[in-house]
Amino acid sequence: MHPDYRPQSDRTPVHIGYALMAVSVFTAFPMLIAIIVSWMNRRKAIDPLLIAHYDWQIRTFWVNFIVGIIGVILLWVLVGYFVLLLNQLWLVYRVAAGWYFLANDRMP
Numbered sequence: 001m002h003p004d005y006r007p008q009s010d011r012t013p014v015h016i017g018y019a020l021m022a023v024s025v026f027t028a029f030p031m032l033i034a035i036i037v038s039w040m041n042r043r044k045a046i047d048p049l050l051i052a053h054y055d056w057q058i059r060t061f062w063v064n065f066i067v068g069i070i071g072v073i074l075l076w077v078l079v080g081y082f083v084l085l086l087n088q089l090w091l092v093y094r095v096a097a098g099w100y101f102l103a104n105d106r107m108p
Helices: 012-023 029-044 048-077 079-103
Strands: none
Touching: 012 029, 012 048, 012 079, 029 048, 048 079
């Protein structure tokens, strides 16, 4: 067996998670489905690559959620709009980077 061989495990739930997170840039509801998919499959995952991607998705959700709440609270001082914009840009980066790393068999 080649030393770089990595068994192909089922990556479909990870792809679904990234797709739902990408859609959630426009509406927040798919993010909830993505986090449920990630949590459910994280427990069953054996491949360290998939575990890392599930952790990446879960961490992305929580940071996005907390910064989103802070941004909404700060809307009354108009700084919140900037915080929410940066939060969405950060979400786009995390989804794009995670999906890119998954496609190239790399840890996020």
